[in-house]
Amino acid sequence: MDSIDERLIAEGVTLPDAPAPAANYVPFVKTGNLVFVSGQLPMVDGECRYLGRLGDDVDLEEGVKAARLCAINILAQVKAACDGDLSRVTRVVRLGGFVASTPEFEQHPTVINGASDLMAAVFGEAGAHARAAVGVAALPRGVSVEVEGLFEVSE
């Protein structure tokens, strides 16, 4: 079995440094063997991508890419929570996927698959998670997708 770092390379993913907290909340909190990761945006080098709404000015393919980008930023935070060692993740427990969409849009699950598929590619069976995917009115900074995560980790 390939290592997690090798799988990330195979996915063409370079994890960014986990950004420092910007306010009175933090990117992740560990309680017991659970790590709660704050809602992540589709951000690259501090710049938000894929602005707008699904069903309007963001198409399905872009939405999937936005969700994948959120997932990459989640992984960067989980890696920091595990002191740099993602093999300490024993299970991806839950992803919460928020898609900015028009009232008529119906394909929120397909969008959030962009995040779910990356978890499966990186963690294999341990990447299979519970999930909620919903369509919201708007998201911070005008992005189209926000994803939060919950992980089970070992010491």
Place this chain on the structure above:
Amino acid sequence: MDSIDERLIAEGVTLPDAPAPAANYVPFVKTGNLVFVSGQLPMVDGECRYLGRLGDDVDLEEGVKAARLCAINILAQVKAACDGDLSRVTRVVRLGGFVASTPEFEQHPTVINGASDLMAAVFGEAGAHARAAVGVAALPRGVSVEVEGLFEVSE
């Protein structure tokens, strides 16, 4: 005290088979003694019911029925997580209720009571749960209600 199976019969509820996963996420994940259940839709025999939005083309009574149907599908997943024995549920911890609604609609709690009331009917005191109920822009497949769940279970 009636058994949980007898209470389900009294409620006129027949639990469906827990549907198999359709993508890189799963209907539930168990971590420690917690079971996280993915957002469930008001689906019967693979077909979604109660399409539309509260405040528009779905009325309050239909919304309550939609939430109850989501809760039935949650129970089907929890039953699978407990190897068929719902008496292993020691507490319904949390329900997350998402109601597709117009900006003017205000009765989201009444809608989600359709799910909460079933938990109370089935589990009694152990069915009293924390809850969030919010109004979203849209939901997968155009349904009016989605509910996710968190349960505490014994071995």
Place this chain on the structure above:
Amino acid sequence: MDSIDERLIAEGVTLPDAPAPAANYVPFVKTGNLVFVSGQLPMVDGECRYLGRLGDDVDLEEGVKAARLCAINILAQVKAACDGDLSRVTRVVRLGGFVASTPEFEQHPTVINGASDLMAAVFGEAGAHARAAVGVAALPRGVSVEVEGLFEVSE
């Protein structure tokens, strides 16, 4: 270090009595050392404040006050969960912030800072939490903000 009660006084906060449950759900559930607090509204003496939507009839400053009011009501529930002793809170784990907003509004994080900043003021380092902030179509009773919470507590 000031006691938590002294910090609440310094913030000008008087915690209300924790309201009794109104339906088949409850304001909080404790499982293990985690306390899940139901979504709280910006309510004072049983009356909802700051009705409307951000980006429309509620301005940013009012939204921040609404989020702070939700956080005060969360603290009242956590205090009840800790038998009146907030020093038993070992960590604020997560806040879920829902902001009723127009599709054009982008400053949901600033709004929810009204809740996050109170947690930091009251709990210090233990108040630093994971967070999701999203913009929803509508909220119960027409309020502009709803916040739910998750806390780690000691016996």
